[in-house]
Amino acid sequence: GPLGHVVHIFESGPKLAYLYWKRYEYTLDEEWLRDRAYPMLKGIAEFFRNYPNVKKEQDGKYHITGINDSEGVLGARDPMGAMASMHTIFPVAIKASEILQTDEELRQEWQEFYNNLSPLPRSDDPEAAFSTAPGEPIIWVNSRKPVMYGSGHRSNVPITYFDMTTLETQVHNPDFYQIGVNSYNGLYPEGIHEGIYVTVMGDDAVIAAKMGQAEDVRHAIINQIKCPQAQDPESSDFFSTDLKGELANRLTLREGLNATGAERLGNASYALHEALCQSNPPAAGDDPVIRLFPAWPSDWNAQYRLLCRGGFLVTSSFQDGKIEFVEIESQVGGVCKFRNPWGEDEFVVYRNGKKWKTMSGSLLSVKTKADDILILVKPGTTPGQFKSVVAGE
Known part of the structure; x- marks a missing residue:
């Protein structure tokens, strides 16, 4: 019917369009932006702006009615998935x-629409489908009233998708970020430990990494890969196959011998990347900022080479709880913004093989040209002391 569980769900298109945008951010390829990403963004924005059930109400704000929030609530007003999508796609x-x-x-x-778009639904809203009591922490909720089918509950969308809740958000919009913290803490009041199940499609590890929760990342990634709940008859992820656990190649057969499972590895890999290196903006469309090992357990040694937004290829090493060095290769030029890998302490920058300058402070920026290579080291050390060992070398 018109309000079935898998119809009137409008958040999938915006998620795909945002991935197209992120590819542009990582490469700064204007041809890709013009031919691929922008048509997606424009199409989604125009869909929402012209959707018949999007109307400016008496409060002077645009609201959307009669659609679903994933499969949880049907025929809802301002469901979180759609609202978060609009708050991302328009800017x-x-x-x-x-x-x-x-x-x-x-x-x-678009600017007029965005300026007058209703805010995300939260638990202190009088019209929220799920409310918290006065004095309790405010959390994100899945819709406003009325809801034709289903019930209101906590929403993880703003702490999972669209770069709405990042460590840079904490700096630039702390009140918004705090609602994300409250929402996350409600999921795991005591954190994610070794015995916590992380479901096959769960975003727990990704959320923890984006919010800098290193100890939660430690267990969330491992538990998601091991998939222990597939062996538990009481778990919703249990399927009665003979091979229920993680296979040697990390795939599963929990849904049957002809249903090779790999989906959980995508979230685990994404979380691993976010724990090692982030280049997230404070909000969608804002300038990205590179952070090194922002959610990495202090007793895990690691080296990596990963691409960051802005076309910056970043190599770094974490040994015995300390960042040894950072190399930033500018592939296309432009301003590189990054957080000091050593807090606010001084460090030395080598530029294209030569000692360039000393920097300090929390947020730094360097104007680069294509093919510039910056190497950051602590005073008293030189780039030659460190050997980069990454895949393929």
Whole structure:
């Protein structure tokens, strides 16, 4: 029917469009932006702006009614998935159109819509489908009333998708970030430990990494890979096959011998990347900031080479609880913004093989040219002391 569990779900398209945008952010490939990403962003923005059930109500804000929030609530008003999508897609579409210098008149329409878009539903809203008592921490909720089917509950969307809750959000919008912290703490009041199940499709490890929770990351990634709940008859992830656990190649057969399972490895890999190196913005469309080992357990040694937003290829090493060095290769040029790997302490920057300058402070930025290589080391050390060992070398 019109309000079935898998219809009127509008958040999948925006999630895909945002991935197209992120590819542009990582490469700064304007051809990709023009031919691939911008048409996606524009299409999603125009869909929402022209959807018949999106209307400006008496409060002067745009609201959306009669749609679902994933499969949890049906026929809802301002479901979180759709609201978070609009709060992401419109500012990103505006920025993309500015970069491409196109659709100026439409950009003004988008700006008006975004300026008057209803805020995300939260538990202290009188119209929230799920409320917390006065004095209790405010959390994100899945919709406003009315809801035609289903019930209100906590929402993880703003702490999972669209770069809405990052460590940079904590700096630039601490009140918004705190609601994310409250929502996360409600999931795991005592953190994620060795005995906590992380479901096959769970985003727990990703959320923990984005919020800098190193100890939660430690157990969430491992537990998601091991998939112990597939062996537990009381778990919703249990399937009665003969091979229920993790196979030698880390795949599973928990849904049957012809249903090789790998989906949980995507989230585990994403979380691993976010724990090692982030280049997230304070909010979608804002400038990204590189952070080194932002959620890495202090007793795990690691080296990596990973691409960051802005086209910066970053190599670093973490040994015995300390960051040894950072190498930043600028593939396309531009301003590189990054957090000091050593807090606010002084460090030495080598530029293209030569000692360049000493820097300190929390947030740093360096204007680069294509193929510039920056190496950051602590005073008293030199790049030659460290050997980078990464895959393929």
